[in-house]
Amino acid sequence: MTSSRSWVLAGVVAGTTGLATSYLAAKVLTIRETPLVAAADLVVRLTPGPVAEWAIDTLGPADKPVLMVSVVLVLLGSFALAGWAWGLAWWRGVLAWLAVAGAGLLAVLLQRGAGMVETLPLAVGLVTTLVVTAGLGRAGRVPDGADPEKDGDLEGDGAGTRWRGGRRGLLLGLSVAAVVTVASTAIGRIIGNRKRAVQESRRLLRIPGVTDRDAPARARIGLEGVTSWRTPSEEFYRIDTTLAVPTIDPGQWRLRIHGMVDREVVLTYDDLVTMELTEAWVTLNCVSNPVGGGLVGNAWWSGVRTATLLELAGVQDGADAVLQTSEDGWDCSTPLSAMTDERDAMVAVAMNGEPLTIEHGFPARTLVPGLYGYVSACKWVVDWEVTRFDRVEAFWTQRGWAEQGPVKIASRIDVPAAGDSVPAGQVRVGGVAWHQHVGISAVEVALDGGDWQEAEIASPKTDETWVQWAATVPVPEGEHVLRVRARGKDGAVQTGVRRDVVPDGATGWHTVEFTAAGPDD
Ligand SMILES: Nc1nc2c(c(=O)[nH]1)N[C@H]1C(S)=C(S)[C@@H](COP(=O)(O)O)O[C@H]1N2
Ligand SMILES: [Mo]
Numbered sequence: 194m195t196s197s198r199s200w201v202l203a204g205v206v207a208g209t210t211g212l213a214t215s216y217l218a219a220k221v222l223t224i225r226e227t228p229l230v231a232a233a234d235l236v237v238r239l240t241p242g243p244v245a246e247w248a249i250d251t252l253g254p255a256d257k258p259v260l261m262v263s264v265v266l267v268l269l270g271s272f273a274l275a276g277w278a279w280g281l282a283w284w285r286g287v288l289a290w291l292a293v294a295g296a297g298l299l300a301v302l303l304q305r306g307a308g309m310v311e312t313l314p315l316a317v318g319l320v321t322t323l324v325v326t327a328g329l330g331r332a333g334r335v336p337d338g339a340d341p342e343k344d345g346d347l348e349g350d351g352a353g354t355r356w357r358g359g360r361r362g363l364l365l366g367l368s369v370a371a372v373v374t375v376a377s378t379a380i381g382r383i384i385g386n387r388k389r390a391v392q393e394s395r396r397l398l399r400i401p402g403v404t405d406r407d408a409p410a411r412a413r414i415g416l417e418g419v420t421s422w423r424t425p426s427e428e429f430y431r432i433d434t435t436l437a438v439p440t441i442d443p444g445q446w447r448l449r450i451h452g453m454v455d456r457e458v459v460l461t462y463d464d465l466v467t468m469e470l471t472e473a474w475v476t477l478n479c480v481s482n483p484v485g486g487g488l489v490g491n492a493w494w495s496g497v498r499t500a501t502l503l504e505l506a507g508v509q510d511g512a513d514a515v516l517q518t519s520e521d522g523w524d525c526s527t528p529l530s531a532m533t534d535e536r537d538a539m540v541a542v543a544m545n546g547e548p549l550t551i552e553h554g555f556p557a558r559t560l561v562p563g564l565y566g567y568v569s570a571c572k573w574v575v576d577w578e579v580t581r582f583d584r585v586e587a588f589w590t591q592r593g594w595a596e597q598g599p600v601k602i603a604s605r606i607d608v609p610a611a612g613d614s615v616p617a618g619q620v621r622v623g624g625v626a627w628h629q630h631v632g633i634s635a636v637e638v639a640l641d642g643g644d645w646q647e648a649e650i651a652s653p654k655t656d657e658t659w660v661q662w663a664a665t666v667p668v669p670e671g672e673h674v675l676r677v678r679a680r681g682k683d684g685a686v687q688t689g690v691r692r693d694v695v696p697d698g699a700t701g702w703h704t705v706e707f708t709a710a711g712p713d714d
Pocket of ligand 2: 478566567
């Protein structure tokens with residue numbers, strides 16, 4: 194075995210180990226496409242049409258396996274090159290690995306919807322590869338003074354880092370790499386299968402009593418461009434701190450209610466879904482939603498009233514909070530009063546007529562109308578400790594956000610969008626407004642700082658959701674600024690004072706700049 198051959202082998206082994214750990218990372222992070230699949234996808238996308246057609250024609254159903262095998266061969270080739278380069282000088286090897294990772298990064302980022310998280314497996318793979326290459330290089334070295342002939346091959350005394358072939362060390366290094374590869378692949382498989390199993394059980398789940406609803410006609414203002422009153426689940430905003438989305442088998446799920454209660458209660462998923470279901474339209478808000486932002490959505494939710502569940506346990510005097518914890522350890526402290534009053538606070542099991550999606554908290558999540566998500570809407574909820582605010586601090590309150598998070602009155606302009614150009618004249622404008630658990634009594638708009646003009650509002654017949662509004666505004670030619678404000682059924686008028694989202698939600702009027710064009714423009 195010559196020195197450069199050993200380095201080539203080291204490269205192939207290190208690259209393969211990196212592929213394995215990147216696969217494991219992708220499974221842990223529940224990223225659909227591993228870097229390897231992303232690379233294959235990129236090849237497909239870069240393949241010219243005629244070539245692809247030729248491949249499909251000649252290879253038929255074998256085209257996918259052939260593609261994967263080709264990608265793997267090309268990868269192994271580049272691993273070999275990188276190992277060889279490392280043998281010339283370690284920094285050349287590092288550069289070569291960075292080039293391979295760079296190609297992988299490109300492949301990953303070109304995937305639909307890929308973001309920072311999707312690049313993490315690649316980083317894990319790269320680090321593994323660098324460590325394994327360096328480690329093999331070291332392990333293969335013969336200790337100074339030993340007779341290299343006895344324990345391996347010594348390649349001359351040329352410049353650069355030379356493989357000196359300590360056979361025992363090399364074998365040990367290779368074994369470690371092999372164990373890491375096999376273990377990562379096996380664990381990744383198990384995690385991947387579990388996720389698939391949970392997805393499958395979710396898909397087959399039929400929860401008795403769960404209904405689906407379309408937005409009622411009275412909730413729709415009928416102006417094109419205004420956000421749909423009911424947010425489709427796929428478009429519903431998603432906010433959480435989790436890197437690896439919990440995949441919980443409903444059969445394993447439990448909700449433990451303890452703390453300041455008469456008797457501790459542990460509920461199974463079956464217990465939960467055989468209780469009386471409540472269903473309601475509820476708008477969910479993120480406290481981090483800036484004025485005019487999209488971190489707000491409205492859905493038809495089905496679940497069991499939190500009040501009913503707390504009654505089972507019997508809340509003791511003096512308690513004023515429930516510390517809710519999710520399966521991944523995130524927590525929030527929710528006012529007991531909001532969980533026990535007449536509003537439809539619930540442990541939701543379905544959203545828009547279907548079991549919750551895994552991202553939105555499957556199999557169960559809490560929902561408290563009128564409170565921001567960060568103090569109430571615990572996804573993957575597994576534990577409720579009935580307690581007192583003066584005894585606990587939750588994830589976001591530890592980080593400077595307010596302990597209490599009632600949703601502030603707010604309104605948004607959807608039409609026109611910022612920068613739009615519309616024909617001058619009578620212009621239809623519209624959007625949404627909300628003052629949950631209180632209700633919206635009026636929405637007003639003002640053009641260019643002029644008088645407030647009252648808009649029409651739809652009447653969804655509940656105060657726990659947003660309402661759509663629209664108005665007809667006379668707009669002369671030129672550049673304009675439209676602003677909106679809402680009035681609450683409690684007499685509140687939305688303030689124009691601009692405040693940041695920290696610590697308890699943004700305030701200020703949403704304004705939109707647009708242009709009105711004359712007939713000749
Ligand atoms: N387990 C868990 N639940 C959570 C969070 C989280 O980080 N982890 N974020 C909360 C926040 S800040 C919001 S706004 C809502 C968002 O819920 P959604 O992702 O279903 O829209 O979930 C809440 N529940
Ligand atoms: Mo949030």
